[in-house]
Amino acid sequence: MGWDYALVHLYYNIPPAALLTACYYPFCTKLDVYKILFLVIIAVASTTPWDSYLIRRRIWTYPSDAIVGPTLFYIPAEEIFFFVIQTYNTSLLYLLASKPTFHPIYLRGEKLLHDGRRLRTWRWIAAVFLVAAILLGAAMIAGNGRGLYMGLIIVWAGPFILSLWTLAYQLLINLPASNTLFPVLAPTLYLWIVDTIALRRGTWVIQSGTKLGWHLWDGLDVEEAFFFLVTNTLIVFGLVAFDNALAILNTFPRHFPAVAPLPSPVQLVKALLFSPSHYQDDRILGLQEALKRLRKKSRSFYLASGCFEGRLRIDLILLYSFCRVADDLVDNASSGAEARQRIVKLTEYLDICYSKTAEKSTSRDAFIRSAFPAQAQSALLLLPTAYLSPTPLYDLVRGFETDLDFSTGQFPIADELKLKIYGSRVAGTVAELCLELAFYHSNGQNTQQERREIVQAGGRMGIALQYVNIARDIAVDVKNNRVYIPTSWLDSKGLRPEDVLKDPSSLVVEALRQRLLDEAMDIYEEAKGAIELLPSQSRGPMRVAVESYVEIGRLLRESGYKVKAGRATVPKRRRLRVAWTALRKG
Numbered sequence: 001m002g003w004d005y006a007l008v009h010l011y012y013n014i015p016p017a018a019l020l021t022a023c024y025y026p027f028c029t030k031l032d033v034y035k036i037l038f039l040v041i042i043a044v045a046s047t048t049p050w051d052s053y054l055i056r057r058r059i060w061t062y063p064s065d066a067i068v069g070p071t072l073f074y075i076p077a078e079e080i081f082f083f084v085i086q087t088y089n090t091s092l093l094y095l096l097a098s099k100p101t102f103h104p105i106y107l108r109g110e111k112l113l114h115d116g117r118r119l120r121t122w123r124w125i126a127a128v129f130l131v132a133a134i135l136l137g138a139a140m141i142a143g144n145g146r147g148l149y150m151g152l153i154i155v156w157a158g159p160f161i162l163s164l165w166t167l168a169y170q171l172l173i174n175l176p177a178s179n180t181l182f183p184v185l186a187p188t189l190y191l192w193i194v195d196t197i198a199l200r201r202g203t204w205v206i207q208s209g210t211k212l213g214w215h216l217w218d219g220l221d222v223e224e225a226f227f228f229l230v231t232n233t234l235i236v237f238g239l240v241a242f243d244n245a246l247a248i249l250n251t252f253p254r255h256f257p258a259v260a261p262l263p264s265p266v267q268l269v270k271a272l273l274f275s276p277s278h279y280q281d282d283r284i285l286g287l288q289e290a291l292k293r294l295r296k297k298s299r300s301f302y303l304a305s306g307c308f309e310g311r312l313r314i315d316l317i318l319l320y321s322f323c324r325v326a327d328d329l330v331d332n333a334s335s336g337a338e339a340r341q342r343i344v345k346l347t348e349y350l351d352i353c354y355s356k357t358a359e360k361s362t363s364r365d366a367f368i369r370s371a372f373p374a375q376a377q378s379a380l381l382l383l384p385t386a387y388l389s390p391t392p393l394y395d396l397v398r399g400f401e402t403d404l405d406f407s408t409g410q411f412p413i414a415d416e417l418k419l420k421i422y423g424s425r426v427a428g429t430v431a432e433l434c435l436e437l438a439f440y441h442s443n444g445q446n447t448q449q450e451r452r453e454i455v456q457a458g459g460r461m462g463i464a465l466q467y468v469n470i471a472r473d474i475a476v477d478v479k480n481n482r483v484y485i486p487t488s489w490l491d492s493k494g495l496r497p498e499d500v501l502k503d504p505s506s507l508v509v510e511a512l513r514q515r516l517l518d519e520a521m522d523i524y525e526e527a528k529g530a531i532e533l534l535p536s537q538s539r540g541p542m543r544v545a546v547e548s549y550v551e552i553g554r555l556l557r558e559s560g561y562k563v564k565a566g567r568a569t570v571p572k573r574r575r576l577r578v579a580w581t582a583l584r585k586g
Helices: 004-027 030-056 077-098 110-115 118-143 148-174 177-201 222-251 265-273 281-297 299-305 310-331 336-353 360-371 374-382 390-408 416-440 448-472 474-479 487-492 497-502 507-533 536-557 572-584
Strands: 215-217
Touching (some): 004 077, 004 177, 004 572, 030 148, 077 222, 110 281, 118 148, 222 281, 222 310, 281 374, 299 310, 299 536, 299 572, 310 336, 310 374, 310 390, 310 416, 336 360, 336 390, 360 374, 448 474, 448 507, 448 536, 474 497, 487 507, 507 536, 536 572
């Protein structure tokens, strides 16, 4: 009996597990736990027979004075724990790296596959390579000599890697290297170092007649290095395949109307076997465009979107895309007359969406393609109006009319009431729609009365965030001849809106910026309690969305802070800290 192997875990495997757990805990969801358990079970079940065979063949051995004693199929308890802890650590690293990733945009339907034949070419090149490697491994086993250990690794792992590659090649090729290579290579390098220490101490021993005799470096046999590279590849490939299946299930509700919060293995396999010829390419392209808009226009909400999951995340991104496109259609019109015409068309679009006619889908699509520019069409086609209330959307469009009044030389924000009405229309409505989506996609137990109260509080929070937005963008709005500071506030300081247009950075305007932020923070403090009443699936992410934007206001209130290029920008590290802190609250 000995403690050497147990001490390897205590010194080298458990500390990284604790660190990764502490880092990821605020972001962890039930789905993440399900993924990890799923992978751990598969790892233990698939590795145990193979490992047991190697021990019985004495390809590797464990000195009796290096292990505690209990075994399972000849495998020491410490080795079984290694299967678990390696899978756990690599899985957490993958989850951390891929948390912001929006997997649906990396899917490719039949049309997109033909447009980029690179995917299919690489799929078959890799498949042929893997089959050849498996055959080579079989030959090495048949030789029963120095290549036996390497051959057993290849023949054991090769079929699993080939299967996962065949099923999830689209994401494996398209995902950023930070999602795939990094969570493979980082733990592999670390385990190479740990393995070298263990081999030198004699914690485990490899039979010399079954290994090639090559070393990656002094003390590390090439077979051991290859083993850890292969096992981490299996873990990451398994996680990517899981996310590939989830992306398919969540992206195509037409084919998968109902998706369980924790999809069964059967449902996951069905998704992976779903033919790309049935993917909706227009939907994938629309999601790509929507995410691009979000990333470009709102770093705060882009960060927050990564905390949502499944179809709720998809629909929130589509909602933002619609709001952004609708606003741009009006703001970027060549004339006031064209802008007003576009508002009329947006209203007609909503009329068609909420009409009761059986042919509304066909008529809506035809109207969108005839009435709106090509770059705006996907946002209107994909807006999930089937489970959004019409009133907030109509009010949002009405809010754009206020912006148009500036083009006629008017300053429509006469007083604080007008400011609140404007904030309610252009931002409060969006907050209400976000909450409607949160309730639709959750299985929360809120009563209808509670939902109404939460939505109303959300509307007020939207007003607060719009006040922050106005306070941030005073100089930017001036370039468009717009002043959203209430005229009554300016009058009290002896100013007119035209004075703000001339000097948006004056001390008086700065004081009014702070007054606007004070109003925003008062509303925020009053409304934020409603977040804690949301369903658990959306409570933390919604808190991140709010806090990420409120942080802009906090930044603007800091003594000595200067707005740069007309805007306040929260540093990325600070935004991440805000998100992490917001999620820690549960």
